[in-house]
Amino acid sequence: MPNIPLSKPDITQLEIDAVLDVLHSDTLSIGPKVEEFEARCAKISSRRHAIAVSSGTAGLHCVMVAGGIGPEHEVITTPFSFVASANSILFVDAKPVFVDIDPKTLNMDVDKVAAAITPKTKAIVAVECFGHPGGMVELEQLAQKHELALIEDACEGFGGHVDTPRGDRAIGSFGRASVFGFYPNKQITTGEGGMIVTDDDKIAAMCRSLRNQGRDGMSWLAHQRLGYNYRLDELSAAMGVVQCQRLEELLENRRRVAQLYFDRLMTNRYLILPTVMDDLHMSWFVFVVRLNDLFEPGERDEVIRLLRAEGIGCNNYFPPIHLQPYMVEKYGYKAGDFPICEYVSSRTLALPFFTKMTEKQVLAVCATLDRVLEKVLMARKGRF
Numbered sequence: 001m002p003n004i005p006l007s008k009p010d011i012t013q014l015e016i017d018a019v020l021d022v023l024h025s026d027t028l029s030i031g032p033k034v035e036e037f038e039a040r041c042a043k044i045s046s047r048r049h050a051i052a053v054s055s056g057t058a059g060l061h062c063v064m065v066a067g068g069i070g071p072e073h074e075v076i077t078t079p080f081s082f083v084a085s086a087n088s089i090l091f092v093d094a095k096p097v098f099v100d101i102d103p104k105t106l107n108m109d110v111d112k113v114a115a116a117i118t119p120k121t122k123a124i125v126a127v128e129c130f131g132h133p134g135g136m137v138e139l140e141q142l143a144q145k146h147e148l149a150l151i152e153d154a155c156e157g158f159g160g161h162v163d164t165p166r167g168d169r170a171i172g173s174f175g176r177a178s179v180f181g182f183y184p185n186k187q188i189t190t191g192e193g194g195m196i197v198t199d200d201d202k203i204a205a206m207c208r209s210l211r212n213q214g215r216d217g218m219s220w221l222a223h224q225r226l227g228y229n230y231r232l233d234e235l236s237a238a239m240g241v242v243q244c245q246r247l248e249e250l251l252e253n254r255r256r257v258a259q260l261y262f263d264r265l266m267t268n269r270y271l272i273l274p275t276v277m278d279d280l281h282m283s284w285f286v287f288v289v290r291l292n293d294l295f296e297p298g299e300r301d302e303v304i305r306l307l308r309a310e311g312i313g314c315n316n317y318f319p320p321i322h323l324q325p326y327m328v329e330k331y332g333y334k335a336g337d338f339p340i341c342e343y344v345s346s347r348t349l350a351l352p353f354f355t356k357m358t359e360k361q362v363l364a365v366c367a368t369l370d371r372v373l374e375k376v377l378m379a380r381k382g383r384f
């Protein structure tokens with residue numbers, strides 16, 4: 001039986017040596033590796049400032065506080081994401097206003113964002129779902145027109161870029177500030193870690209202070225404001241530097257695995273594959289397919305159960321955020337509120353996806369998937 005995980009970090013001797021070098025030094029925190037990692041991330045995202053933090057979630061929290069977002073504000077965001085994008089709005093007691101998604105890009109439908117703007121709207125938190133930058137150019141224009149802060153949750157999109165009429169734009173270069181995440185399933189990893197990038201001097205200075213217990217200067221016990229310990233340590237940053245040096249190799253391997261899946265699954269009559277657009281250069285985070293209408297609601301979960309039983313890692317990226325218990329309790333959301341998100345969400349299937357995945361492994365996943373899909377359909381016929 002195969003044993004193919006959903007994801008796997010790509011760590012070489014280079015990362016190991018870099019971490020060992022830090023361990024042999026006396027500086028485990030607040031040191032040169034964080035600065036080097038920040039400089040590399042600023043360059044990759046074409047931003048003037050980069051502020052390393054302990055996670056993507058911490059980065060989003062800092063940006064919300066630095067942006068002056070508070071209880072009197074509404075923030076528009078997507079219900080189809082990892083929960084942290086919406087949680088960042090709750091952290092500052094603002095109200096998340098969800099809008100439904102575009103079924104192709106799986107990002108927010110820009111027309112619906114425009115329709116959701118009210119006098120209370122202060123910001124838009126936009127996510128590049130699964131690394132897809134669809135709609136980001138349009139959202140930036142919309143935010144500018146309405147003088148709203150666009151906060152780019154780029155946690156899933158490190159290394160992607162977009163062709164625009166004004167030239168190439170990196171994921172992480174949109175809006176007032178952007179945040180990357182470096183959890184081990186991401187395009188690059190530092191174990192835990194994240195990075196805020198921005199061109200705004202004030203936001204940058206505030207985020208530097210917030211991540212460092214509210215300090216403004218070097219004095220260790222002077223705290224200008226309420227802050228947090230969201231610092232990234234030197235060991236993680238050293239890993240991040242090497243992963244940035246290897247970025248092209250890592251992204252190329254992700255593209256290679258995505259292409260293998262496309263080649264093998266293109267003709268599968270039960271699946272909808274990710275939408276790729278010529279001008280939007282995905283940075284592949286995960287490979288998520290969708291079951292089409294030949295399947296009934298609920299059958300996707302059975303597919304996941306059977307795949308796992310056959311040693312294939314997979315998951316239901318993502319359950320709708322508005323239907324998570326704490327969201328229902330706080331805001332009274334119910335099934336049917338965001339029908340496209342809910343429909344898509346009930347049919348998604350994230351397949352094993354990592355840089356070192358071999359063609360043999362991709363073929364094994366696809367063959368097992370074929371078998372499992374047929375089995376689930378046959379089981380239904382048997383019930384009637």
Ligand SMILES: Cc1ncc(COP(=O)(O)O)c(C=O)c1O
Pocket residue numbers: 055056057058081082084085127153155156181182183193194
């Ligand atoms: C869209 C999105 N936002 C935020 C985060 C949070 O990042 P972290 O896990 O580093 O806190 C993630 C991580 O998976 C994510 O996918």
